[in-house]
Amino acid sequence: MSATQDKPAAAPKGQKTPKPNKMAPKPKNEAASTGAIQIGIEYKKNEDFSNWYQQVVTRSEMLEYYDVSGCYIFRPWSYRIWQEIQKWFDSQIEELGVENSYFPMFVPKKALETEKEHVEGFAAEVAWVTKAGNTDMEEHLAVRPTSETVMYPYFAKWIRSHRDLPLKLNQWCNVVRWEFSNPQPFLRTREFLWQEGHTAHATKAEADEEVTAILELYRRVYEELLAVPVIKGVKSEKEKFAGGLYTTTVEGFIPTTGRGIQAATSHCLGQNFAKMFNISFEDPNAIAEGGESKPLHAWQNSWGLTTRSIGVAIMVHGDDKGLVLPPRVATVQVVIIPCGINKNTSDEDRAAIDRTMDETFKALKKAGIRAKVDDRPTYSAGYKFNHWELRGVPLRVEIGPKDVKAGQAVAARRDNGEKSTVHLASIADDISKLLDTVQAGMFAKAKAERDASLAYVTKWEDFVPELNKKKLCLIPWCEGEACETEIKARSKAQSAEVLDDKAPSMGAKSLCIPFDQPQDEDKKIKAGETKCVNCGKDAKRWALFGRSY
Numbered sequence: 397m398s399a400t401q402d403k404p405a406a407a408p409k410g411q412k413t414p415k416p417n418k419m420a421p422k423p424k425n426e427a428a429s430t431g432a433i434q435i436g437i438e439y440k441k442n443e444d445f446s447n448w449y450q451q452v453v454t455r456s457e458m459l460e461y462y463d464v465s466g467c468y469i470f471r472p473w474s475y476r477i478w479q480e481i482q483k484w485f486d487s488q489i490e491e492l493g494v495e496n497s498y499f500p501m502f503v504p505k506k507a508l509e510t511e512k513e514h515v516e517g518f519a520a521e522v523a524w525v526t527k528a529g530n531t532d533m534e535e536h537l538a539v540r541p542t543s544e545t546v547m548y549p550y551f552a553k554w555i556r557s558h559r560d561l562p563l564k565l566n567q568w569c570n571v572v573r574w575e576f577s578n579p580q581p582f583l584r585t586r587e588f589l590w591q592e593g594h595t596a597h598a599t600k601a602e603a604d605e606e607v608t609a610i611l612e613l614y615r616r617v618y619e620e621l622l623a624v625p626v627i628k629g630v631k632s633e634k635e636k637f638a639g640g641l642y643t644t645t646v647e648g649f650i651p652t653t654g655r656g657i658q659a660a661t662s663h664c665l666g667q668n669f670a671k672m673f674n675i676s677f678e679d680p681n682a683i684a685e686g687g688e689s690k691p692l693h694a695w696q697n698s699w700g701l702t703t704r705s706i707g708v709a710i711m712v713h714g715d716d717k718g719l720v721l722p723p724r725v726a727t728v729q730v731v732i733i734p735c736g737i738n739k740n741t742s743d744e745d746r747a748a749i750d751r752t753m754d755e756t757f758k759a760l761k762k763a764g765i766r767a768k769v770d771d772r773p774t775y776s777a778g779y780k781f782n783h784w785e786l787r788g789v790p791l792r793v794e795i796g797p798k799d800v801k802a803g804q805a806v807a808a809r810r811d812n813g814e815k816s817t818v819h820l821a822s823i824a825d826d827i828s829k830l831l832d833t834v835q836a837g838m839f840a841k842a843k844a845e846r847d848a849s850l851a852y853v854t855k856w857e858d859f860v861p862e863l864n865k866k867k868l869c870l871i872p873w874c875e876g877e878a879c880e881t882e883i884k885a886r887s888k889a890q891s892a893e894v895l896d897d898k899a900p901s902m903g904a905k906s907l908c909i910p911f912d913q914p915q916d917e918d919k920k921i922k923a924g925e926t927k928c929v930n931c932g933k934d935a936k937r938w939a940l941f942g943r944s945y
Contacts (some may be wrong), residue, residue: 873939
């Protein structure tokens with residue numbers, strides 16, 4: 397790619413040019429001293445993944461580093477992806493009877509400490525507000541790491557009768573978790589955006605049904621919108637949400653590093669929080685039978701999806717040219733670029749190209765396709781190709797003098813570089829079908845890579861070698877907490893490989909116990925016969941273990 401540079405934007409008068417965040421890696425040849433903006437990606441994804449990722453997210457204008465470590469600026473190119481996810485997810489949860497709301501971000505200390513097991517799970521991550529101006533505050537306020545203790549005192553106030561159930565609320569907000577020393581854009585940040593749903597039900601059966609329904613929506617967000625394959629399952633007792641009854645999850649996978657990543661979770665909280673916050677209602681059966689009414693505690697759920705999803709999609713689909721965005725969430729799905737124009741091109745041909753591009757843009761827009769015309773006169777067609785490839789636009793439509801006369805255009809796919817001819821008379825239909833093909837192709841490729849990285853391991857001596865091949869391991873497991881701890885320690889001790897400086901080598905942890913267990917006779921867990929890979933006790937189910945983010 398050309399090393400062409402954009403001119404640096406001058407800082408406003410009286411202001412200094414912002415300095416880059418010290419936590420950000422310093423890519424080679426970065427013209428930090430002059431403020432010049434580099435065009436193109438200098439690092440190879442398979443050779444230096446950490447610096448490749450840092451360059452992709454900044455040079456594609458997805459994100460900008462901020463002066464507070466672990467906090468980032470979401471630029472329009474990435475925030476639009478979040479808006480597309482939000483729009484789709486909102487439409488789905490509305491069908492389930494969930495309503496959007498908003499609760500304050502500050503949590504009184506006494507409220508946070510109401511549920512001991514819950515606060516212990518977040519204790520190391522909580523950011524506290526202790527002063528207002530120069531005055532010490534009488535009661536310290538936590539910045540929400542999650543909102544159970546913010547919302548549930550009001551659930552207790554609002555729920556009095558079985559007629560008040562179910563109560564189903566969701567909020568789109570930010571949370572703060574001050575939990576680590578090496579932030580990574582989108583994946584592990586001290587402040588992040590998410591949706592968090594909190595619901596209360598009269599029975600466990602109702603709560604269980606919702607947990608499953610929400611998890612399926614999370615699968616669809618990743619697979620249908622982001623073209624990222626995930627595995628649905630339940631977390632181990634050790635990895636479940638603090639204070640909850642059980643946690644279900646969708647787990648992603650980054651092939652380049654061989655690491656799993658928790659993509660979204662749907663928790664059944666049971667009645668634990670209801671008992672702590674006195675969320676109760678009258679027993680309708682006792683009332684109906686004329687007996688003495690007694691309170692019953694609600695069954696509760698919580699579920700969340702974060703902006704981590706954007707980072708997962710970048711890591712899975714991106715290549716050495718930059719972003720590769722799935723059409724369904726891309727800010728711009730199609731960029732239209734004039735081609736074949738030179739000093740000999742007549743004014744008549746130039747006008748015809750301009751007119752055709754405008755007509756094409758209007759046709760695509762009318763069909764609901766997010767399109768953009770790049771007719772900047774000071775840049776060559778090649779420069780524009782590189783510019784939009786870096787930003788991951790799914791399709792490029794090239795229109796030149798010969799194309800206008802032939803009533804056609806050339807469509808180039810960002811995901812695999814394939815070019816095809818589309819007809820101007822049916823441009824909206826042709827492009828719409830091609831976008832669907834790109835979306836399906838991206839998912840199929842990612843799934844094939846993920847499936848090739850799943851290893852069935854039945855002997856411990858094969859476990860760490862498979863991890864070192866950048867694979868996830870499915871193992872027969874006893875599901876014991878002590879065994880899980882030992883697997884992590886044992887695998888860490890036997891491996892010294894470092895994959896990248898943001899995700900150093902470590903032991904394997906349990907990612908989930910997949911709902912879809914192997915059905916082949918040679919892989920089925922046989923009670924009393926199949927043994928745990930680590931401890932040798934009877935195995936209960938196949939479990940997914942791996943290194944993770």
